[in-house]
Amino acid sequence: MQHNISITDQSQNASNLPWPHSGILRRMRTYTSEMYPFIPRIISATLLFSGFTSMLSVIHGTPFSFFSLITVVGTASVFLLLFILRLMDELKDKEIDRRLFRLRPLPSGKVFESDIRFSIMLSVIIYSTLHVLHGVALFTAMVVLVYAFAMFRFFFIPRILKRSLLLTLATHNPIIPLLLGHLTSLHLFEDHLFADIDVPSVALLILQFWAMSFSWEIARKIRSKDDENEYVTYSRLLGQTGAVFLAATAQTLTLAIGAYFYVSLELTSAYLGIIIIGYLAMMFTYTRFLKYPSRETSQLRPKAEVYIISVLTASILASAL
Numbered sequence: 001m002q003h004n005i006s007i008t009d010q011s012q013n014a015s016n017l018p019w020p021h022s023g024i025l026r027r028m029r030t031y032t033s034e035m036y037p038f039i040p041r042i043i044s045a046t047l048l049f050s051g052f053t054s055m056l057s058v059i060h061g062t063p064f065s066f067f068s069l070i071t072v073v074g075t076a077s078v079f080l081l082l083f084i085l086r087l088m089d090e091l092k093d094k095e096i097d098r099r100l101f102r103l104r105p106l107p108s109g110k111v112f113e114s115d116i117r118f119s120i121m122l123s124v125i126i127y128s129t130l131h132v133l134h135g136v137a138l139f140t141a142m143v144v145l146v147y148a149f150a151m152f153r154f155f156f157i158p159r160i161l162k163r164s165l166l167l168t169l170a171t172h173n174p175i176i177p178l179l180l181g182h183l184t185s186l187h188l189f190e191d192h193l194f195a196d197i198d199v200p201s202v203a204l205l206i207l208q209f210w211a212m213s214f215s216w217e218i219a220r221k222i223r224s225k226d227d228e229n230e231y232v233t234y235s236r237l238l239g240q241t242g243a244v245f246l247a248a249t250a251q252t253l254t255l256a257i258g259a260y261f262y263v264s265l266e267l268t269s270a271y272l273g274i275i276i277i278g279y280l281a282m283m284f285t286y287t288r289f290l291k292y293p294s295r296e297t298s299q300l301r302p303k304a305e306v307y308i309i310s311v312l313t314a315s316i317l318a319s320a321l
Contacts, residue, residue, distance in 0.1 A: 270321060
């Protein structure tokens, strides 16, 4: 009698088991260490919230406190929402991952589908409870969550989206400005600024942060021709030059808005200098890739993340200097 069961079969069978079943904490620890390491993600969530709200403080002329309850709530909002989206992507991409990325936690059986679903439920409960207890910006928090679940449940006509990466980008990427809108609400409620909100400047700030997030999304799916496979990338759809141009345009917009804030808000030269250095480093990376396309030079995602860190660092310093 044959008793051989494939790893995929184990994962599929386990996903149908009711929770709890032994080892979920161990499996999710394995999952997060590979796909969503908590310490770096908490740091990045803190940087994003602090950088964004620092600029909101500068725009409205209010002091920014790095160590406050609102920072904890805002950072947790970013961390939990991005974790929920990461988990949802695991379920959305499980079929293509089984074909192309078999060593990832879900297709390899290191984590079960039921583990992912339970973790989504638990994260939603923590996210919702945090905002209910804090009592501020609950409406915008729920708007972001509902949009995330609309993406998860419907994926906005999945049969069509599977054939169009650009349409998927258009329907999914708006979660970022929605999240930034929620962080804006947290800040405005905390400082009682709704009556005095500078709408044009806040809209520009959201656009600036959205643009750098958009560029990261494009950059992480750019490959050299030799590395292309069944997985759909922007370099496959738009060509290497077209994909790089799209990402670089978004980063140029980020820089341009930063330059506008430098002048209009009378920021220090350190703010503009840090953003310019990050931008020039990114443009050098793109130029090297287009001139010498290879697996090594096509690693654009880490460089795009460094550019984001430069913008966030400059934004935090803007309120401190």
